[in-house]
Amino acid sequence: MIKTKQIHDTTQISITNELFKLFGRTIPQYDGKQWSYSEQLYEEADITEMCFPEEYYQSDRIITLQPAAFI
Secondary structure, three states: OOOOOOOOOHHOOOOOOOOOEEEEEEEEEOOOOOEEEOOOOOOHOOEEOOOOOOOOHHHHHHEOOOOEEEE
């Protein structure tokens, strides 16, 4: 699930990463004119979990444009 969070100061961007399930994959295809994709869903026994490594942001390197911050 994608969560939107309103940030009021740069100390709030240190959000712990959470595990998520890898239950399939998207397979892009290009026929020379148009992109499309198909989905491959894994069997229950092949579903795994993953977590991205933590990122440590330096608040002095963040560009803020109200109401968004670009990292």
